[in-house]
Structure formats: C-alpha cells, structure tokens
Amino acid sequence: MLLSKLFIPITKDLPSEAKIKSHQLMLQTGMIKQSSAGIYSWLPLGFKIMKKIEKIVREEQDNIGAQEILMPTIQSADIWKESGRYDDYGEEMLRISDRQNREMLYGPTNEEQITEIFRSSVKSYKLLPQILYHIQWKFRDELRPRFGVMRCREFFMKDAYSFDLNESEAVHSYNRMFYAYLKTFQKLGLKSIPMKADTGPIGGDLSHEFIILAETGESKIYADKRIFDVPIENYKNDMISLKKMRDDFSKFYAVTDDKFKQKDFNDNVKKSNQLQTKGIEVGHIFYFGDKYSKPMNCAVDGKDGKKTFVKMGSYGIGVSRLVAAIIEAKYVNKKMKWPKSVSPFDVVIIPSVTKDKKNLERGMKIYSELKKQGIDVLLDDVDENLANKFNKHDLLGIPFQIILGSKSEGNKIEFKEIDKESQLIEIKKIINTLKN
Amino acid sequence: MLLSKLFIPITKDLPSEAKIKSHQLMLQTGMIKQSSAGIYSWLPLGFKIMKKIEKIVREEQDNIGAQEILMPTIQSADIWKESGRYDDYGEEMLRISDRQNREMLYGPTNEEQITEIFRSSVKSYKLLPQILYHIQWKFRDELRPRFGVMRCREFFMKDAYSFDLNESEAVHSYNRMFYAYLKTFQKLGLKSIPMKADTGPIGGDLSHEFIILAETGESKIYADKRIFDVPIENYKNDMISLKKMRDDFSKFYAVTDDKFKQKDFNDNVKKSNQLQTKGIEVGHIFYFGDKYSKPMNCAVDGKDGKKTFVKMGSYGIGVSRLVAAIIEAKYVNKKMKWPKSVSPFDVVIIPSVTKDKKNLERGMKIYSELKKQGIDVLLDDVDENLANKFNKHDLLGIPFQIILGSKSEGNKIEFKEIDKESQLIEIKKIINTLKN
Numbered sequence: 045m046l047l048s049k050l051f052i053p054i055t056k057d058l059p060s061e062a063k064i065k066s067h068q069l070m071l072q073t074g075m076i077k078q079s080s081a082g083i084y085s086w087l088p089l090g091f092k093i094m095k096k097i098e099k100i101v102r103e104e105q106d107n108i109g110a111q112e113i114l115m116p117t118i119q120s121a122d123i124w125k126e127s128g129r130y131d132d133y134g135e136e137m138l139r140i141s142d143r144q145n146r147e148m149l150y151g152p153t154n155e156e157q158i159t160e161i162f163r164s165s166v167k168s169y170k171l172l173p174q175i176l177y178h179i180q181w182k183f184r185d186e187l188r189p190r191f192g193v194m195r196c197r198e199f200f201m202k203d204a205y206s207f208d209l210n211e212s213e214a215v216h217s218y219n220r221m222f223y224a225y226l227k228t229f230q231k232l233g234l235k236s237i238p239m240k241a242d243t244g245p246i247g248g249d250l251s252h253e254f255i256i257l258a259e260t261g262e263s264k265i266y267a268d269k270r271i272f273d274v275p276i277e278n279y280k281n282d283m284i285s286l287k288k289m290r291d292d293f294s295k296f297y298a299v300t301d302d303k304f305k306q307k308d309f310n311d312n313v314k315k316s317n318q319l320q321t322k323g324i325e326v327g328h329i330f331y332f333g334d335k336y337s338k339p340m341n342c343a344v345d346g347k348d349g350k351k352t353f354v355k356m357g358s359y360g361i362g363v364s365r366l367v368a369a370i371i372e373a374k375y376v377n378k379k380m381k382w383p384k385s386v387s388p389f390d391v392v393i394i395p396s397v398t399k400d401k402k403n404l405e406r407g408m409k410i411y412s413e414l415k416k417q418g419i420d421v422l423l424d425d426v427d428e429n430l431a432n433k434f435n436k437h438d439l440l441g442i443p444f445q446i447i448l449g450s451k452s453e454g455n456k457i458e459f460k461e462i463d464k465e466s467q468l469i470e471i472k473k474i475i476n477t478l479k480n
Numbered sequence: 481m482l483l484s485k486l487f488i489p490i491t492k493d494l495p496s497e498a499k500i501k502s503h504q505l506m507l508q509t510g511m512i513k514q515s516s517a518g519i520y521s522w523l524p525l526g527f528k529i530m531k532k533i534e535k536i537v538r539e540e541q542d543n544i545g546a547q548e549i550l551m552p553t554i555q556s557a558d559i560w561k562e563s564g565r566y567d568d569y570g571e572e573m574l575r576i577s578d579r580q581n582r583e584m585l586y587g588p589t590n591e592e593q594i595t596e597i598f599r600s601s602v603k604s605y606k607l608l609p610q611i612l613y614h615i616q617w618k619f620r621d622e623l624r625p626r627f628g629v630m631r632c633r634e635f636f637m638k639d640a641y642s643f644d645l646n647e648s649e650a651v652h653s654y655n656r657m658f659y660a661y662l663k664t665f666q667k668l669g670l671k672s673i674p675m676k677a678d679t680g681p682i683g684g685d686l687s688h689e690f691i692i693l694a695e696t697g698e699s700k701i702y703a704d705k706r707i708f709d710v711p712i713e714n715y716k717n718d719m720i721s722l723k724k725m726r727d728d729f730s731k732f733y734a735v736t737d738d739k740f741k742q743k744d745f746n747d748n749v750k751k752s753n754q755l756q757t758k759g760i761e762v763g764h765i766f767y768f769g770d771k772y773s774k775p776m777n778c779a780v781d782g783k784d785g786k787k788t789f790v791k792m793g794s795y796g797i798g799v800s801r802l803v804a805a806i807i808e809a810k811y812v813n814k815k816m817k818w819p820k821s822v823s824p825f826d827v828v829i830i831p832s833v834t835k836d837k838k839n840l841e842r843g844m845k846i847y848s849e850l851k852k853q854g855i856d857v858l859l860d861d862v863d864e865n866l867a868n869k870f871n872k873h874d875l876l877g878i879p880f881q882i883i884l885g886s887k888s889e890g891n892k893i894e895f896k897e898i899d900k901e902s903q904l905i906e907i908k909k910i911i912n913t914l915k916n
Contacts, residue, residue, distance in 0.1 A: 048607075049607070050547070051601070051610060053600075077597055077601070079551070079556065079596070080556040080582070081582075083552045083554055083556075085550065085551045085552060085593070085597055086549055086550040086551075087549050087597075087601075088547045091548055111486070111487050111524045112524060112528075113487070113521060113522055113523050113524055113527055114521065114522040114527050114530075115515070115522075116515055116519045116520065116521060116617075116634045118516075118519055118574075118586070118619065118634055120515065120519075122516075135579045136579075138554075138576065138578060140574065142621050143571045143572075146517075148516070150576075150586075157515060157521070160515070161513055161515075161521055164489075164513070165489035165510070165523075166489070171484075171485070174487060183554065185579045197554075198553065198554055
C-alpha cells in the first residue's frame with residue numbers, strides 16, 4: 045500500500061478530548077473516528093489491527109474445540125425477564141421499542157440468549173461438553189464514556205459459553221478457556237496475569253480476570269513476578285495437565301488493589317520478587333453453574349435418563365478494547381511498536397524524497413520485490429522531509445523500517461527495528477528477517 | 481469435524497412457519513435459529529457458509545482497490561437530519577433514545593455516516609478517487625419480516641461508497657464496482673444479471689440491480705440469454721475496458737416485470753434467445769453525484785484550488801441474504817448442492833454403521849488422511865442407518881461424499897459428487913479431485 049493512497053487521516057495536533065495515550069495515538073494516526081459519544085468508526089489502519097487481534101482470538105478458541113456461532117445484536121426483553129436480570133441491569137442496558145412496541149434491547153452480554161439457543165437445541169448429555177462462542181458488537185450505555193475505545197458504548201467482544209453435565213467437567217471447560225486465554229495473550233505479544241476476581245453481575249462461584257501489564261493501566265497490581273515463569277508451553281489440553289496449570293498459577297500471589305494487603309504481600313512474596321505495577325483488564329472468565337440454566341429451564345437427559353440443569357460458564361475478551369490496551373502496553377518513550385502478530389504492516393519503506401526522486405524510485409522497486417514475497421509493506425511516498433516522516437512513524441509503530449536516505453548505498457540498505465540500532469544489510473537478509 | 485460433536489440441531493419435520501425452501505432448509509439443518517421476529521442467530525453450519533461468502537465479497541472489493549473500514553451500528557440522528565432523510569425514512573428505521581435522551585438509530589444504511597467521515601478527513605482532491613467499504617450488521621424494522629434471512633430485520637451487508645472529483649471519474653468508480661460484483665457472483669458459483677434499476681430512497685441518476693437466477697425467486701425476469709456469454713474474464717480494471725464491459729452488457733435485453741413489455745421483448749430478442757425465469761436481488765449499486773455531499777457540505781479543494789462537492793456512489797451486497805439466495809438457486813429436486821467455494825465442508829465421509837464398527841474405523845482413517853492434506857472434512861459418525869444418512873446429506877448439501885458401505889472394497893472407495901454417478905476410485909484420486 046502507498047501511504048499517499050491509504051485512507052488515514054493523520055493529525056499532528058494532540059486531540060484535546062483524549063486523556064490517555066492510546067486514545068490520543070488512535071486519533072492522531074487516524075485509526076478511529078468518533079461518530080457520537082462513546083461510539084467510533086474504525087478506519088483502515090485501526091480496522092486492520094482489530095481484525096488481526098480477532099483472528100488470533102478465534103484461532104485459540106478453535107484450538108480448544110470451541111465452535112463459532114453468531115448471535116444477533118438486538119435481543120428480546122422476554123429472555124431477560126426469564127433470567128430475572130431485566131430489571132437488575134439498570135440504565136447501562138440500551139432499551140429499545142420496535143415499531144410494534146415490543147420490548148427489545150441491544151445485547152450487553154449473551155448469557156440469556158445462548159441459554160435459550162441451547163435449551164431448544166440440545167436434549168441429551170451426548171452433545172456435552174460443548175463450548176460455543178461468538179465475536180460480535182455489544183452495547184453498554186455508559187453514563188460517561190471516555191478513554192476512546194477503552195471505555196466506549198459500542199464495542200467488539202468475543203464471548204464464549206460452556207455447557208457441562210456436572211461441576212467437575214464444567215471446571216475442566218473453565219480450565220480449557222483459562223489455557224486458551226493465556227495462549228491468546230501470549231500470541232498477541234502481551235504479558236498477562238490471571239487473577240482471582242469477584243463475579244459481579246454475571247454471578248457464580250469462580251472467576252478470573254486477565255490483566256495485561258501497562259504502566260498507565262487503570263488497576264494497581266501486586267504480584268510475585270515468578271508468575272511470568274509458569275511455563276504455558278508445557279501444559280496440554282487434558283484434564284490433569286490443565287488442573288496442574290491452574291494449581292501452578294495459584295501458587296503465586298497476584299491481586300489488584302481492592303484485595304491488596306501489604307502484610308499478605310510481604311508474608312507471601314520476598315522483596316526481590318515483589319512486582320508493583322499497573323494493568324488493564326482484557327479478559328474475564330466465570331463459572332456460575334446453573335444460575336441461568338435453572339430459571340430458564342435448560343436441562344438435558346443425563347446418562348441415567350434424569351433431567352439435569354446444565355452447568356455453565358461464560359468467558360469474555362474485549363477485542364476492540366485490546367487495540368487500546370496494546371497501545372498502553374507498547375507505546376513507550378513516545379515511540380509505538382506494534383507486536384508483529386498484529387502490526388498493520390510487516391514493514392514500512394521510508395525514502396527521503398526532498399532532493400530528487402531517486403530514493404522514491406528505489407523504494408518502489410523494493411516495494412514490488414517485498415510484495416512478490418508475500419510481505420505486507422507500506423511505502424511512505426508522501427512528499428515531506430525525513431524528520432517529519434520519522435515523527436509520524438514513531439506513532440504508526442510498524443516494527444520494521446527500511447530507510448532510504450544518505451546511509452543506504454549500493455547493495456547495503458538501512459534496516460531498523462524500532463528500539464534497536466539500525467543496520468546496513470542486503471535486501472535478501474531483510475526479506476529473511478521479515479519472513480521469520 | 482465429527483458430526484456427533486457439531487452443534488447442528490437437525491430437525492426432521494418441515495418447520496410450519498417456513499414458506500420458502502431456503503427458510504425450510506436453513507431451519508431443518510440447524511443453520512439458523514430465530515431469536516425474535518426477523519432476527520436470527522447463526523449456528524456453526526450457517527455461520528461457516530456466511531463467513532465464506534463474506535470472504536469472497538471482501539476479496540473482490542480489495543481487488544478493485546477499495547479500502548475496508550467499519551462503521552458502528554448505532555448512529556446519531558443528527559447526520560440524518562442534515563441530509564434530510566430522518567423524516568423520510570419512516571417506520572423501517574429503528575429509532576432509539578439513549579439514557580441521556582439523545583436521538584439515535586440502528587443504521588439501515590450508511591450514506592450519511594460515510595459522508596460525515598469523509599468530509600472531516602479529506603480536504604484535497606489528492607486522495608481521490610477513493611472507495612471505502614464495510615461489512616456490518618444493519619437493521620430495518622420490517623412490518624412483516626418473513627422468508628427467514630431473505631427478508632429479516634437484522635441482516636449482514638457489505639456496503640461501499642465511492643468518492644470522485646467529477647462525474648466521468650465517478651462513473652469509472654461505478655464501473656469498477658459493477659465489475660467487482662460480476663466477479664463476486666461468479667466466484668460464488670451463481671449466474672447473475674445486472675439490470676438497470678430505479679434508484680428509490682437512495683436517490684440518483686444511475687443504478688443497477690444484480691439478480692441471480694432462481695426458479696423460486698421473488699422477481700420475474702425477461703432476458704436475452706446471450707447476456708450470460710459476455711466474457712467477464714476479458715475485461716480489465718481500466719477505464720476503457722470497463723466502459724466497454726458496460727456497453728457490452730447493455731446490448732442485451734434484461735428487465736424485471738415492472739418494466740416488462742411483451743412487444744419490446746419480441747422486437748429485441750429472437751424467440752430462441754428469450755429467457756423467462758425468476759430471480760432474487762442480491763446486489764444494488766447507485767450513482768447519485770452530490771445528493772449527500774451537497775447538503776452535508778462534503779467538499780475538497782480541486783486542482784484549481786476551488787472547493788468541489790465530491791461525487792458519490794453507493795454499492796450494496798446482502799451477505800446474509802446471499803446464504804438463502806444460494807439455497808433458492810441450488811436446491812433442486814429436493815437435493816441441495818453448495819457451490820464448492822462456500823460449502824461448509826469440502827467433503828463428507830458417510831460410513832454405514834449398523835452392522836459393525838469396521839466402516840466407521842475405516843472412515844476415521846480416511847478422515848485423518850484428508851485432514852493431513854488440509855481438506856476440511858466432516859465425518860458422519862452418527863448411529864443411524866444409511867438411508868436416513870442420505871436423506872440428511874441431501875439437505876446438508878456438501879458437494880462430495882465418500883460412502884463406506886457395501887460397494888467400497890479394498891482400495892476402491894465409493895466417491896460421489898452430488899448430481900453425478902458415483903465412482904469406485906482410490907483415495908489418492910479422491911484427494912486430487914478435492915484439492916482442485
């Protein structure tokens with residue numbers, strides 16, 4: 045893609061309405077555009093990043109055998125009355141009357157809807173265990189939406205729901221999802237900590253939040269830093285291995301400030317292992333047994349022929365929120381660096397264009413060569429000086445740069461990974477680096 | 481995937497509420513489930529098909545250089561008041577008040593929203609021509625939603641918008657999209673006819689509907705059958721070639737019944753070329769100049785420095801509707817056959833399981849072998865007799881079947897393409913066929 049043709053309304057000014065760095069960066073680089081309070085359009089750069097995150101989330105759901113479906117955004121109020129949450133949910137639920145005056149709502153979450161689908165589709169234990177997920181737009185009518193897509197009203201989310209015959213199998217489903225979440229955040233290039241959490245309006249007995257580290261995060265975190273050494277690669281998707289994984293994680297102290305006690309921290313974690321930082325919640329998982337299946341009468345015939353209410357859990361990841369969360373984690377010293385797995389482009393070619401067209405022509409040649417190799421490359425063909433270009437690319441955060449200025453000569457091309465020294469190397473070596 | 485584990489609530493009964501065959505088939509095979517009037521959940525089988533259609537639609541948009549974005553589902557009423565359509569749109573628009581009593585709505589289309597994005601992002605002609613598209617859920621509050629996802633309220637649609645400096649360039653953008661649509665429907669395995677159409681509530685001067693042939697379609701069609709011989713492959717994405725393409729198509733008579741006159745038909749089309757059939761509208765494209773850009777003040781600086789209102793077009797394809805439309809076109813003589821490009825699986829293995837487990841075990845071996853080859857295979861491991869299985873697979877419509885019954889012996893395996901005679905061939909040949 046040529047930068048001059050990319051629909052990317054970059055602004056040099058710091059947008060005054062943006063209070064946190066992810067919101068600022070997303071507006072400055074034209075990733076999003078506000079359409080009304082807490083509601084955003086995703087422009088090509090932001091859209092591409094969000095889609096890459098979505099793809100990774102999907103892969104890890106598929107890897108544990110979850111099946112993808114898609115529930116609609118607009119729900120009937122009836123099922124929420126069945127579960128008893130219609131009145132509880134308060135003003136954050138966007139309530140709607142259709143032209144026939146039926147009570148509808150824009151789904152803020154989908155426990156009721158999935159329970160309705162399951163009860164009318166499955167009659168026997170034979171289809172259990174089952175995990176269904178979808179990735180869909182949701183709406184929460186926040187009183188004060190702020191911080192860009194971090195706390196907005198219309199947001200994109202993966203939510204999954206597990207169905208089991210009894211509690212021990214349900215806990216295994218919970219552990220499978222726990223494992224999928226660890227793998228997801230790892231693939232996204234993030235350090236995540238699973239933390240025991242309260243269940244809040246979803247309800248239930250067992251819950252974990254997944255928090256990623258970011259110095260500007262909303263929650264204070266106190267943890268034993270050895271939690272990062274738990275070897276995720278070593279576990280397998282079976283009952284025993286995943287139980288061990290949960291046990292291994294629970295050995296290490298990790299709490300947010302609402303549960304923090306200095307004495308506990310000191311007693312449980314020796315000074316040199318104490319980590320105090322901040323983080324952002326990007327995932328939340330719940331086991332709640334028959335909280336929804338019982339009032340909504342979602343039961344299957346068990347092996348003995350007796351009706352049993354299915355045991356359920358629910359599991360969310362904020363996909364649009366992760367775009368902002370990654371920026372909070374990876375935008376350091378006024379330089380953004382997207383993790384390779386979600387970067388909008390693999391590499392950017394930055395030719396100096398002020399004196400003559402030679403560098404631009406050379407850039408076009410390299411561009412074609414990389415394209416042929418299946419590398420997704422951006423060519424900055426905009427007519428501005430190199431200093432301005434570098435400032436812009438500090439924000440765009442494409443992790444690799446090919447710089448065609450005074451240093452690149454003959455076969456040797458200036459190649460730079462953000463955060464590292466630039467090298468003068470041949471195009472073949474650059475291609476090899478980008479392909480790995 | 482093992483059929484016994486797939487979340488696919490198959491029902492043998494013909495659902496009484498379903499009046500057309502696509503709606504019946506989609507309910508019978510558990511592709512969708514109604515959640516409220518005109519609102520559906522997509523279960524794994526239907527979801528997979530819809531995603532494959534979406535992918536093809538996206539590829540052909542990308543191929544003509546359109547850039548993907550994503551606009552939100554909930555819009556502010558303000559921009560619709562600017563364009564003057566807020567009052568015009570009537571009760572089909574789902575109007576919403578949020579908790580602050582702001583007037584919002586669930587977008588039925590996006591001309592206003594994209595115009596707002598464009599006017600605040602682009603100031604100069606240099607970024608023109610530009611085509612932006614998105615694939616998003618929309619809502620039209622139909623008084624009588626019916627025919628399943630063919631005429632529902634919440635639906636999934638690709639809409640694109642072109643922006644040009646003058647009319648001749650705008651018509652070229654229109655022609656690019658015309659070309660992309662022909663390629664899209666071709667890849668989907670459908671015969672489509674572009675027909676001159678009225679512009680309706682979108683407005684403008686130039687419009688085509690794309691109709692696919694289906695004997696149960698909603699519109700009567702009268703056409704010169706030579707229109708199918710226009711060689712799409714021969715055109716290129718440049719101004720002259722695409723103008724010729726439009727001219728070539730316009731040589732052939734093709735109208736729906738509202739414009740049909742028997743005399744015109746007879747005068748223009750000789751008897752042997754006359755085609756009278758039915759069809760379903762799956763795409764609609766419009767050129768409407770400055771209909772939105774003028775009232776909404778969307779202008780750019782031209783080459784001469786003068787402000788010019790951009791010339792716009794809009795282009796829709798109903799992605800969720802296409803799932804049903806393909807069924808209407810491809811479900812013939814009580815047998816469904818999905819086009820290979822959108823089939824939920826490449827092939828299904830159907831072992832006879834009544835006598836012993838031998839066929840099932842053999843099926844599992846073939847299943848693993850095909851999986852290794854990257855073939856997406858379904859194994860029907862359900863415990864029921866072969867006749868029932870065949871009835872079921874007549875509905876599921878996976879185009880290729882491997883049948884493990886009395887005919888398959890030794891190295892020779894019964895392999896069948898729906899509509900064709902079955903053959904006894906070796907697994908290697910089967911793999912070759914499936915891979916091409």
